[in-house]
Amino acid sequence: xxxxxxxxxxxxxxxxxxxxxxxxxxxxxxxxxxxxxxxxxxxxxxxxxxxxxxxxxxxxxxxxxxxxxxxxxxxxxxxxxxxxxxxxxxxxxxxxxxxxxxxxxxxxxx
Numbered sequence: 001x002x003x004x005x006x007x008x009x010x011x012x013x014x015x016x017x018x019x020x021x022x023x024x025x026x027x028x029x030x031x032x033x034x035x036x037x038x039x040x041x042x043x044x045x046x047x048x049x050x051x052x053x054x055x056x057x058x059x060x061x062x063x064x065x066x067x068x069x070x071x072x073x074x075x076x077x078x079x080x081x082x083x084x085x086x087x088x089x090x091x092x093x094x095x096x097x098x099x100x101x102x103x104x105x106x107x108x109x110x
Contacts, residue, residue, distance in 0.1 A: 008043060013053050014062075015092040016043070018085055021063060027076035028054060054079055062088050 008016070020026065020034045031054070032045045057063045062085030068078045081089070 008045065008049070012096065013045070013049060014057060015089070015096055016045075017050075017053055017057060017079075018062060018081055018089040018092065021079055021081035021085070022089070025068075025078045025080045027068075027070060027078050029076070031079065057085065060088075061085075 016035050017031055020031050023034070026034065028047070028050055032047075032050055036044050054063065054065070058065055058079070061082060063079045063081055065077050065079050067075055070076045
């Protein structure tokens with residue numbers, strides 16, 4: 001049986017991370033786990049993509065980060081969405097919806 005793991009559509013990783021952080025602060029592993037769980041294990045984010053994306057979002061002011069202890073007493077960086085990040089999330093969601101609708105129209109045209 002083929003693996004269900006799918007690549008993330010280019011340009012959607014930021015959207016998925018920002019949306020995940022609206023549920024509350026998360027460390028990187030928590031973000032990846034949330035996306036995997038809620039996508040029914042179809043979307044799986046590699047660390048090599050996740051952490052650079054989190055750093056990029058932090059540099060843009062869309063997320064903030066602070067060091068905390070995890071429930072199993074390990075030190076981890078927790079990320080929180082900012083007001084600017086919430087605004088950007090709205091922009092990203094609208095853009096994604098527009099592209100998704102356009103693709104759906106093309107697929108239904110034939």
